[in-house]
Amino acid sequence: PKVTIVGAGNVGATAAHIIASKNLADVVLIDVAEGLPQGKALDMMHMRSVEQFTVKVTGTNDYADTRDSDVVVITAGIARKPGMTREDLLGVNAGIMKSVIGSAMEASPNAVFICVTNPLDVMTTLAFRESGLPANRLMGMGGVLDSSRLAFAVCEQLGCPPAAVTAWAVGAHGEGMVCWPRFTTVDGTPITELMDEAAVAGVVQRCVKGGAEVVAFLKTGSAYYAPGASIAKMVEAILTDSHEVMSVCAHIDGQYGIEDLYMNVPARLGKNGVEEVVEFDLNDDELAALRASADSVRAGLANLPE
Ligand code: NAI
DSSP, rough: OOOEOOOHHHHHHHHHHHHHHOOOEEEEOOOOSHHHHHHHHHHHTTTTTHHHSSOOOEEEEEEEGTTSSSEEOOOOSOOTTTOOOOOGGGGHHHHHHHHHHHHHHHTTOOOOEEEEOOOOHHHHHHHHHHOOOOOOGEEEOOOOOOOHHHHHHHHHHHOOOGEEEOOOOOSSTTTEEEEEEGGGGTTTTTTGGGGGGHHHHHHHHHHHHHHHHHHHHHSSSSSOOOHHHHHHHHHHHHTTTOOOEEEEEEEESSGGGOOSEEEEEEEETTTTTTEEOOOOOOOOOHHHHHHHHHHHHHHHTTTTTO
């Protein structure tokens, strides 16, 4: 199989590295910066005999080289700096997303597309509107990362190994994020039974602020290792047709009482992209929180240039 990654910056290159290391697919890195995708791709090929993968990584500035990809991941755009929210990136990144989605689709009309550029929910919606792609073949990566940050916070709090934890963070990929403690478990037991309310609130806060915490340390940009790994996980589920359910920025069409909106919800992934949005059995408070998160995405959409 063939995976194209648009944007050979921190997130795109890290995703390429992980996809190659797992031997999942040939990877084409494409960027507007001349030399950057070629140099990073060559560097990864120099790693091939050390890591013992057999797939190829190539770099290009020409969409012709991305032709007939099975999956296209879009990471092109600017990232946030300290003090910025993901929403502050909207103006610049909307222009980039518009130009990228058209060229990428022309080269790979049958691909499954994964948007990563922030603000995620708004950029994925923009790509959906611009491309006319069927909703199942267009999604965003945000929820896998957010859920992984929640899992990390739970491990830190309880001292448990990562394999024991299943975590769910959904909703807007931003300050309006929603965590589901009742469905977040350690060896099958909900964390609401393992921690007091203050501790639960603490791990939720660590999840919601996780991205900002990284930005505050780095100062020059935002996270890329965990985002890269999260992209690779989604690509793997699609390429292997795994039918795995994970938190995906998917098109919601009536589920949870939410109409026509891209936001993170549990979704089943397979070779055709999103197979279904999965509805968890939420209580009234959880439903209200998810719908409030949907409202925060709608507020962001109102800022989209026509
Ligand atoms: P970066 O600055 O390291 O890389 C961005 C790359 O995009 C640069 O190499 C740049 O030359 C390229 N680019 C710009 N315009 C382009 C165009 N029209 N076509 C092709 N390439 C173009 O940024 P980084 O850290 O890789 O982040 C990329 C994006 O991903 C940002 O918007 C960031 O906010 C977002 N992000 C999203 C996450 C999520 O969970 N959805 C997690 C982490 C980052």
